[in-house]
Amino acid sequence: MKEVFLNRIATATPRHQVHGAFRAFAARQALGRDSIAFGRMATRADIETRHSVLEPSWPEGSGTACGFYRHGGAFPTTRARMARWEAEAPPLAEAALLRLGLEDEGPRITHIIIATCTGFVAPGLDRHIIDRFGLPLNVERTTVGFMGCQAAINALKLAWHITRSIPEARVLVVCLELCTLHLQDTTALEQLLCFLLFADGCAAAIVSSEPQGLRLEGFDSVVIPAAHEQITWRIGDAGFDMTLSGMVPFTLAHALPDLAPVMLSGRAVRDVEHWAVHPGGRSILDAVAHGLDLPDNALTTSRNVLSDHGNMSSATVLFVLARMLAEGRPGVGCALAFGPGLSAEAMRFEAG
Known part of the structure; x- marks a missing residue:
């Protein structure tokens, strides 16, 4: 294949x-x-x-x-x-x-x-x-x-x-x-x-299949139990009405240690060199860093995108990946994003 x-x-x-x-x-x-x-x-x-x-x-x-x-x-x-x-x-x-x-x-x-x-x-x-x-x-x-x-x-x-x-x-x-x-x-x-x-x-x-850019290794999706109302997105009479509970960072920080083996397909967190985490907010990034026990600079690119652009919903993690592509540093990577459900999506990739 x-x-x-x-x-x-x-x-x-x-x-x-x-x-x-x-x-x-x-x-x-x-x-x-x-x-x-x-x-x-x-x-x-x-x-x-x-x-x-x-x-x-x-x-x-x-x-x-x-x-x-x-x-x-x-x-x-x-x-x-x-x-x-x-x-x-x-x-x-x-x-x-x-x-x-x-x-x-x-x-x-x-x-x-x-x-x-x-x-x-x-x-x-x-x-x-x-x-x-x-x-x-x-x-x-x-x-x-x-x-x-x-x-x-x-x-x-x-x-x-x-x-x-x-x-x-x-x-x-x-x-x-x-x-x-x-x-x-x-x-x-x-x-x-x-x-x-x-x-x-x-x-x-x-x-x-052209061998250029990031090689995509695989994907995983996980629904986090008992958190389905922490992020909601419903159509109302005056636009789309979002709920983003203040509990989301707490939930992620506690769920990620158990989810990591699934999302990384058995690879250890320490073996991942590039973390393209969707910057849903500073507290979300802090929760991911805490939950996965990441090094201090692991989420620098995500934090910079948050500072420069805020949260552009689905487009944002691609802004993070675009900067990683431009840097051209080789290594194993993982992209993470979270959404209504509460659910997590992971993409494993290799740069260089």
């Missing part, structure tokens, strides 16, 4: 840097002492910049352009948010795909996999990419929907299975999330802190 490789990755973010604007906006949403607590915890989030398709308003924190969010006003409906996703997703995908070199390679693509949990429309992003980049009209299409932050690993797993069964396959994986379209009108501190993490971004990758 042919080996499978993640050949290359390209990324893109929208041009609007909104982290400061959101911090000011959310602090006004919080009430009384919660506003002070929000400011203190926002500083500890270790995020410097986040990007959005929404232009921040002026003065900073008073709303957004076009009145998409306004203090004291009705927040947009799900229909309005999906209309904005339909308008904004294609140009962001194009930016990543141009960097990937798809203009030259489009006709060679045999399969396309789209992962997203922040917007849905039909005909979808796959059809736009086919038309824009000249993909074959018989390209096989799959959408991985509503699997949250772990969906990139699910998409790469599908690409791996496809390429193992069809060695001549050339699979395009696109993870695109516009998380900032789903801010909720709330004064609850835990929800506001949850929204503090999220940002918009797109990552695209080519998976094939």
